[in-house]
Amino acid sequence: MIEDQRFVVTIDGPAGVGKSSVANAVAKQLGAAFLDTGAMYRAVTLAAIGDGADLNDESVLLEILDSKNFSFDVADDGMTVAIDGVDVTEAIRDPNVTSNVRFIASAVKVRERLVDLQRAFACEHERIVTEGRDQGTVAFADAGFKFFLTADVEERAKRRKLQLEAAGKKADINELIENIKKRDAGDEQREAGALAAAGDAVIVDTTGLSFEQVVEKLVEEIKNKN
Numbered sequence: 001m002i003e004d005q006r007f008v009v010t011i012d013g014p015a016g017v018g019k020s021s022v023a024n025a026v027a028k029q030l031g032a033a034f035l036d037t038g039a040m041y042r043a044v045t046l047a048a049i050g051d052g053a054d055l056n057d058e059s060v061l062l063e064i065l066d067s068k069n070f071s072f073d074v075a076d077d078g079m080t081v082a083i084d085g086v087d088v089t090e091a092i093r094d095p096n097v098t099s100n101v102r103f104i105a106s107a108v109k110v111r112e113r114l115v116d117l118q119r120a121f122a123c124e125h126e127r128i129v130t131e132g133r134d135q136g137t138v139a140f141a142d143a144g145f146k147f148f149l150t151a152d153v154e155e156r157a158k159r160r161k162l163q164l165e166a167a168g169k170k171a172d173i174n175e176l177i178e179n180i181k182k183r184d185a186g187d188e189q190r191e192a193g194a195l196a197a198a199g200d201a202v203i204v205d206t207t208g209l210s211f212e213q214v215v216e217k218l219v220e221e222i223k224n225k226n
Contacts, residue, residue, distance in 0.1 A: 007127040010135035013149035015183040016156030018133040024078045025215045027129035035121050037132035040114050042092035043070055043081050044099045056105035061110050108192040117140045135200035145222050148197035151207045217225040
C-alpha cells in the first residue's frame with residue numbers, strides 16, 4: 001500500500017460508465033493528478049497486438065512489459081501514453097485494442113505488475129484521482145475517498161456510441177450492448193482484480209445524471225469528507 005499517500009480518490013465501475021472522463025474532471029477541480037489505469041492495460045494490449053503476440057500467453061505479455069518502455073505522464077487533458085518514446089495516446093483507443101484488452105486484464109501476473117506501476121505513479125504525486133476496476137479494492141485499498149459508478153447497460157452503450165461517433169467511427173447500439181454485457185461478465189468473474197465495489201465506497205448510479213452532475217456529486221462528497 002502507499003502508506004505515505006495523503007490524498008487518493010478511487011473511482012471504480014464497469015465499462016462505459018464514464019469513469020475516465022469523470023475522474024479527469026474531478027482531478028482538475030481538486031488540483032490532483034489523474035491516473036487512467038485503463039490506458040495502462042490498453043498500452044500493453046496495443047504493444048502485444050503490434051508484436052503479433054499470443055494474448056493468451058502470460059509469459060509473452062510479461063516479456064513485452066520488460067522489453068518495452070511504457071511511459072505514462074500527466075497532461076492538461078488527461079494522461080499521455082508512450083511506448084518506446086512514441087506517443088500512442090490516441091492509438092490505444094482503437095476498437096481493436098478495446099476488444100482485446102480483456103486478455104491483459106485477466107492475466108494475473110501482468111495485473112500485479114501494472115498495480116505496482118499505479119502505486120509508483122501515486123508516489124510521484126501528492127494528490128491523485130485514479131479510475132479502474134480494482135482501485136478501491138486492490139491497488140489503493142487504503143484510499144481516503146472511494147467511489148463506485150454504475151449505470152444501466154443501455155445508457156452505457158448510448159454513451160459509448162456517442163464517443164465513437166464523435167471520433168468519426170461508426171457504432172451499432174445492439175452490438176455495443178452485447179459487448180458491454182460480455183465485458184461486465186468477464187470483469188466480474190476474473191481471478192485477479194475482479195470488478196466489485198469496495199465495502200466503504202460511495203455507490204453512484206449515473207443513469208439519468210449529466211456528466212456535470214456526476215462530477216459535482218463526487219467533488220461535493222470529497223470536500224464534505226475532507
